[in-house]
Amino acid sequence: MAIYIALGANLGDRRANLIAALEALPPLVRVDAVSSLYESPPQPPSPPPAYLNAAARVETDLDPEALLVHLKRIEHDLGRRPTVRWGPRPIDLDIALYDDRIVDTRDLQVPHPRLDKRAFVLRPLLDLDDDLEHPATGERLIDLLARVGEADLVRVERRGWHERPHSSE
Ligand code: ATP
Ligand code: CA
Numbered sequence: 001m002a003i004y005i006a007l008g009a010n011l012g013d014r015r016a017n018l019i020a021a022l023e024a025l026p027p028l029v030r031v032d033a034v035s036s037l038y039e040s041p042p043q044p045p046s047p048p049p050a051y052l053n054a055a056a057r058v059e060t061d062l063d064p065e066a067l068l069v070h071l072k073r074i075e076h077d078l079g080r081r082p083t084v085r086w087g088p089r090p091i092d093l094d095i096a097l098y099d100d101r102i103v104d105t106r107d108l109q110v111p112h113p114r115l116d117k118r119a120f121v122l123r124p125l126l127d128l129d130d131d132l133e134h135p136a137t138g139e140r141l142i143d144l145l146a147r148v149g150e151a152d153l154v155r156v157e158r159r160g161w162h163e164r165p166h167s168s169e
């Protein structure tokens with residue numbers, strides 16, 4: 001197992017925001033691998049515009065609570081401000097999985113509680129490791145993805161996108 005962060009952006013220069021977030025993670029959080037880049041329509045109740053999504057496999061000595069604080073700090077630094085729940089935002093950083101740990105406190109639930117319903121999280125995670133299982137239920141993420149379907153998800157750039165200049169190929 002490892003630690004996986006789900007990234008999303010649907011305001012401003014979405015791609016640049018995701019790259020800025022990846023670059024802001026070190027040195028406290030080391031990025032081992034980044035998934036392909038996907039575009040997904042906002043899922044109700046989230047309003048448009050569409051999201052860009054990706055996932056990162058990371059290593060860190062921060063415990064889950066401290067990692068969440070770090071992620072919220074990066075969101076704030078990238079211009080995210082509190083607004084209505086699920087409102088549009090320049091960046092969203094969620095802890096998808098933290099090894100096989102299960103956390104269920106007021107401020108933090110890991111695995112992310114809506115992971116199993118979201119192709120835009122499951123597909124990027126499976127890009128990184130295709131044998132991932134849900135630590136609480138033991139279900140394979142590939143089976144969860146088959147259940148929810150991924151027809152709405154468009155892969156817009158292959159792995160390595162965050163290291164390349166943007167191209168419209
Ligand atoms: P969703 O949780 O459905 O993806 P969201 O990401 O838009 O919605 P936010 O407004 O970003 O929700 O976060 C609301 C709160 O969720 C955060 O302040 C945080 O305390 C809490 N939270 C609980 N579990 C997690 C997690 N695994 N990763 C990130 N935040 C979490
Ligand atoms: Ca989220």
Ligand code: CA
Nearest residue numbers: 092093094095
């Ligand atoms: Ca969030």
